[in-house]
Amino acid sequence: MFSFALKNILFYKGRSITTFILTFISAILFIVYVSMMDGSHDSMLKNSLKIYSGAIEIYHKDYRDIGGNEYLIRDVESIEKKLSLVDGVELFSSRYETYGLLSFGDNSMASMVVGIEPKKEEQLTQLKVALVDGEYLKYGSQNCLYIGSGVAKRLKVKIGDEISFIGGASDNSFVADIFMVYGVFKTGLSEFDDSATFVSRDYFDKLMLSKNIASYITVKVKDLDRVDEINSEIIKLLNDENLESLTWKTLMKSMVETMEVDSIFGYISLSLFLVVIFFVIMIYGFINVSSRIKEFGVLRCVGLSKKHIFLLLFYEIFILSTFALILATPIAGYICYYYSINPIVIEGMAEMYKDYGIVSDEIPFSFDIFTISWNISLIYGLNILSIIYPYFYINSFKSIEASRHV
Amino acid sequence: MVGDKVTLEIHREETLEEEDSVSKFLLIFFIFTISLVANEAQDIIKKLDENMRGENVSMKMTMRVVSLSHERTMKMQSWSEGTKKSFTKILYPPKDRGITFLSLENQMWQYVPKIERIIKIPPSMMLQNWMGSDITNDDIVKQSSIVEDYEPKIIKKKNTLVTIELIPKEDAAVVWGKIIINIDTTTYTSNRDVFYDEDGEEVRQFIYEKVKKFGKYYIPTYWRVQSSSKKDNFTEIILEDVEYDTEISQHYFKKSALKRFSR
Numbered sequence: 326m327f328s329f330a331l332k333n334i335l336f337y338k339g340r341s342i343t344t345f346i347l348t349f350i351s352a353i354l355f356i357v358y359v360s361m362m363d364g365s366h367d368s369m370l371k372n373s374l375k376i377y378s379g380a381i382e383i384y385h386k387d388y389r390d391i392g393g394n395e396y397l398i399r400d401v402e403s404i405e406k407k408l409s410l411v412d413g414v415e416l417f418s419s420r421y422e423t424y425g426l427l428s429f430g431d432n433s434m435a436s437m438v439v440g441i442e443p444k445k446e447e448q449l450t451q452l453k454v455a456l457v458d459g460e461y462l463k464y465g466s467q468n469c470l471y472i473g474s475g476v477a478k479r480l481k482v483k484i485g486d487e488i489s490f491i492g493g494a495s496d497n498s499f500v501a502d503i504f505m506v507y508g509v510f511k512t513g514l515s516e517f518d519d520s521a522t523f524v525s526r527d528y529f530d531k532l533m534l535s536k537n538i539a540s541y542i543t544v545k546v547k548d549l550d551r552v553d554e555i556n557s558e559i560i561k562l563l564n565d566e567n568l569e570s571l572t573w574k575t576l577m578k579s580m581v582e583t584m585e586v587d588s589i590f591g592y593i594s595l596s597l598f599l600v601v602i603f604f605v606i607m608i609y610g611f612i613n614v615s616s617r618i619k620e621f622g623v624l625r626c627v628g629l630s631k632k633h634i635f636l637l638l639f640y641e642i643f644i645l646s647t648f649a650l651i652l653a654t655p656i657a658g659y660i661c662y663y664y665s666i667n668p669i670v671i672e673g674m675a676e677m678y679k680d681y682g683i684v685s686d687e688i689p690f691s692f693d694i695f696t697i698s699w700n701i702s703l704i705y706g707l708n709i710l711s712i713i714y715p716y717f718y719i720n721s722f723k724s725i726e727a728s729r730h731v
Numbered sequence: 732m733v734g735d736k737v738t739l740e741i742h743r744e745e746t747l748e749e750e751d752s753v754s755k756f757l758l759i760f761f762i763f764t765i766s767l768v769a770n771e772a773q774d775i776i777k778k779l780d781e782n783m784r785g786e787n788v789s790m791k792m793t794m795r796v797v798s799l800s801h802e803r804t805m806k807m808q809s810w811s812e813g814t815k816k817s818f819t820k821i822l823y824p825p826k827d828r829g830i831t832f833l834s835l836e837n838q839m840w841q842y843v844p845k846i847e848r849i850i851k852i853p854p855s856m857m858l859q860n861w862m863g864s865d866i867t868n869d870d871i872v873k874q875s876s877i878v879e880d881y882e883p884k885i886i887k888k889k890n891t892l893v894t895i896e897l898i899p900k901e902d903a904a905v906v907w908g909k910i911i912i913n914i915d916t917t918t919y920t921s922n923r924d925v926f927y928d929e930d931g932e933e934v935r936q937f938i939y940e941k942v943k944k945f946g947k948y949y950i951p952t953y954w955r956v957q958s959s960s961k962k963d964n965f966t967e968i969i970l971e972d973v974e975y976d977t978e979i980s981q982h983y984f985k986k987s988a989l990k991r992f993s994r
Contacts, residue, residue, distance in 0.1 A: 391960055395798070426859075428850040435856055489848040491841065497798050497863035499827055501843040 326633060330640030340613040341645055344606055348649035348708060351602040355595065356657035356700045362591045363691035364665060366584045370573070371549075375451045376512045377521075378577060379417075379543030380552050381559065383570045388540065394495050397421075398568070401539045407562045408544065413555035415547045418445035419539035421529060425492025427504075427522065429480040436476055438490065438522050440529030449545050452510060452523065459484040459508035466525045469507030475519030477509045484509070495535045502532055599707060607711035610642070614715040621719050631720055638712045646708040650701055658697055664690035772883035772895050778919035779912070780878045782948050785975035787812040791822075793971065796864045798964040805862060814876045816984040820992055827862070829993040832871055835984060837904075839868060842989035849989050858906045865935060865956040865966040869906050877912075880905045891916045907934075918942050918949035933959045945973045 334341045383404065388396035398404065401419045408417050421440035426433055443462040447453045452471070453461040462471045470488060482488060484506055491501045504524065511518055530536045546555050552572045559570045574581050614621070621634060629637075668689035787810070794805045805824065811817035819832040829844040839852040857869040877883075881897035888894075897910040908929035912921050924937040935958050939951030954968040982988055 393961065395961060395964075426850060426852065426856055428848070431851060433851045433853050433856075435853070435859075489843070489846055489850050491843060491850060493860065493863045496801070497796070497860075498803065499830070499862045501846050501848075503846050503848070 326636050327640050330637050330644060333637070333641055334644055337613055337617075340609050343609050344642070344645045344708075345649045347602050347606055348646050348704060349653045351599060352650055352653035352701065352704045353657045353660075355599065355704060356654070356697055357660050357690075358591070358595055359696060359700055360657075360661040360665075360690040360692065361688065362588060363693070363696065364668075364689045366588065367691055368668075368687065368689050369580070369584065370577075376455075376514055377450055377452070377517060378573060379449065380546045380549055380573050381544040381556050381570055382576055383542040383544065383559070383563070383568060384540075386567050386569050394493070394497055397495060397535075398539045398541065399537070401537050401542065404542060404563065404568070408542070408559065411555060411558050411562060413547050413551055413558070414544055416445060416448055416545045417542055418442045418449055419526075419542045421495075421526060421533060421535045421538065422540040423492055423533060425490050425500075427476070427480060428489045428491075429482050429486060432480045434476070434479050435520075436522050437520050438470075438492065438524060438529075440526040440533065440535065441523050442526050446523075449543060451512065455510040455512045457509050457511045459506065461508055462523060462525050464525060464527060466507060467528050468502060468504050469525065470504035471508045471510060471523040472506060473518035473521045474509055474511040475515065476522055477506070479519070482506050494533045495538050498534075500532055599703075603707045603711055606708060607714060610638075610711055611715045611718065614638070614719050618719065618722060622722065634719060635712075635716055638716055639709065642708050642712050646705055650704065654697065654701055658692075661690045661697070662692045664688075665692040772885045773878075775885075775893055775895060775914055775916060775919065776881075776883045776897070776912075777878055779914055779921060780876070782919050782950055784811065784813065785946075785948050787977065787979050788973065788975050789977065789979060790973040791971045793969045794864060795967040796862075797966070798863070798961075803863070805864075809871075810979050810983045812979060812984065814879070817871075818983040818988060818992070819871055821862075830862075831989045831993045833984070833986065833989050834871075835986075840986060840989055842993055844993050849986070854904065865958050865964060866968075867906070877910070879903075881910065886911070892922075915942075918944075920949050920951050922951070935959055943973075946975050948975050 383398070385396045385398050398419075405417065405419070408414055418441070423438055424435060425438050427436045427438075428434075441452075441462070443464060443466070447461070457474060458477075462469060472482075477483070480488065486506045488504045488506060489501065490504055491499070494500045504522075530538075544559070546552055552574075556570055556572045563570065624634070624637075668687035670687050789808070789810045791806065791808050794807065796803045796805070803824070805827065806822040807819055808822060809817060809819040815834075815836050817832075817834045821827045821830040829842075831842045833840045833842075837854075839857075840849055841852055842849045852868055858867050860866070861868050861871050877897055880903035881899055884896045884898070886894050886896045893914050893916055895912050895914060897912065899905045899907065899909075907926050908931060909927040911925045911927075913923045914921050920939065920942050921937070922939050924939075926934045926936070928934050935956060938955040938957065939953070940955075941953040942949050942951045950970065950973060952970040952973070954970075956966040956968070958964050983992065
């Protein structure tokens with residue numbers, strides 16, 4: 326039956342070439358499109374995680390929902406000791422976040438002032454890379470303030486200017502201090518650049534009475550794909566119902582939802598394309614089968630069963646699909662692989678993007694064997710489905726009737 | 732027959748005219764009643780506000796802030812004139828002594844001796860807690876006026892106790908979505924204010940006790956501010972040396988006063 330199917334393929338060249346080309350093109354487009362979509366989502370996520378958010382963050386319960394000094398983590402050192410025991414954790418750092426009033430001359434604004442460990446943040450985030458003026462913080466940089474470009478613009482300050490700060494310490498008492506503008510950063514996230522400022526924790530802790538106290542601890546993991554597994558391990562190790570350890574999926578819920586919606590729309594538009602391809606292949610198959618009614622009639626008369634007819638049609642589409650996919654997969658795979666290590670840069674956008682900060686102008690592709698495999702399987706499945714209708718059509722004729730069909 | 736028809740028509744017209752007059756009367760009565768009720772609510776709120784402010788008022792306050800399982804005590808003195816001018820100075824603890832606040836024409840400034848700076852408090856900070864307590868910057872400067880910025884409506888009356896709901900006027904720059912005040916109309920003082928945010932969620936309560944008479948004014952001398960979300964936290968304020976309608980130097984209501992009276 327297999328060699329019979331092969332002969333048919335060679336005999337009905339028009340139908341074979343059309344099916345081959347359509348399968349080939351749709352496979353390449355499908356694999357490349359999914360790779361580009363997954364790659365750009367990964368890139369969005371990595372960019373966001375690089376800027377400030379951690380892959381995992383540990384909070385006191387209710388800090389995120391209610392907030393306030395009642396919900397600060399008050400034994401940072403013991404948590405950090407436990408974190409250092411978790412295998413998948415690459416690095417972690419505690420942050421003390423507070424909202425206060427910054428003032429320079431007649432300009433005042435509410436701002437998020439964060440006490441950070443400068444050296445660790447350098448490896449955890451892109452804060453240092455985002456520097457556009459002055460210098461990045463270092464340990465012992467005293468009352469130096471590293472401010473967002475939006476804050477600098479609103480307060481009309483430049484490097485060396487002294488900004489007054491008033492706010493509440495970790496015990497709710499009143500605090501006031503003078504900070505010196507040491508560096509200005511621009512990440513490209515406008516909301517962040519317009520409100521965030523940073524001080525070295527060693528100085529800030531004395532001012533805010535926040536030694537061994539943190540708003541939260543941010544954690545970088547060795548492998549982002551294992552984030553859920555590592556998080557479970559952290560929760561188990563912390564063993565404290567007052568603490569919650571959250572992954573980026575919860576922390577950046579809105580971004581995850583945006584990516585999911587984007588993926589759904591991507592798959593919907595792609596499925597429309599695949600449906601068109603499916604129908605074209607099916608129609609060609611149907612036309613081909615229609616012109617072969619007499620042939621199938623004769624075959625049935627000489628003893629071939631319905632099962633054999635199905636097998637014949639199946640082998641025909643299987644051989645054509647296999648040839649097309651054998652050729653398409655390496656080509657599509659190579660394209661995905663090439664652009665995963667050499668991301669597409671949108672010409673002319675680079676300069677504009679730089680002006681917005683460090684948000685990448687690259688669109689990397691994702692090269693994932695599993696994704697490519699299910700893409701191929703789907704094309705296979707659709708091609709095989711395309712023989713169902715022609716099969717039923719040909720079986721609607723009686724053998725004798727079909728053998729006399731003109 | 733024709734005569735009967737004409738009589739019927741005249742009678743119908745008269746009936747219609749009578750019905751029209753009754754509806755007009757009912758409408759006028761309804762509007763009159765509504766305006767009376769509205770005026771009554773407005774009058775009560777005005778009298779309450781007069782009791783709190785007088786022509787001018789100066790007082791000393793002791794504030795006890797309980798939060799994070801410990802307490803802090805602060806003492807301060809304030810001078811205010813009408814709704815547009817107020818000056819507050821921290822007297823205790825020594826760490827915060829000399830911090831001054833000035834409110835003038837809906838603007839607020841703070842002077843901090845430790846950093847020797849005058850800082851302008853932006854309107855966006857008005858809802859922020861004041862000095863770590865449960866009261867806000869807005870409470871200190873009384874920037875928003877319950878008389879001018881809110882529309883009062885009586886929602887309950889029981890003997891001398893009247894419950895009034897205050898809804899912000901459309902163009903008012905206020906921080907609360909709604910305030911419900913329980914007023915004792917024998918003294919025109921409140922015994923409980925409940926503050927709601929813009930989403931209608933209860934944010935905090937002011938509980939007032941120990942009403943005293945100073946000259947012609949009544950004022951509760953014990954206030955307790957209770958946050959709705961943090962039940963363990965509260966702030967108590969005790970008013971002392973309250974003086975109404977005295978001669979308050981206009982020097983207190985100048986920007987230079989922030990530094991001058993800080994010492």
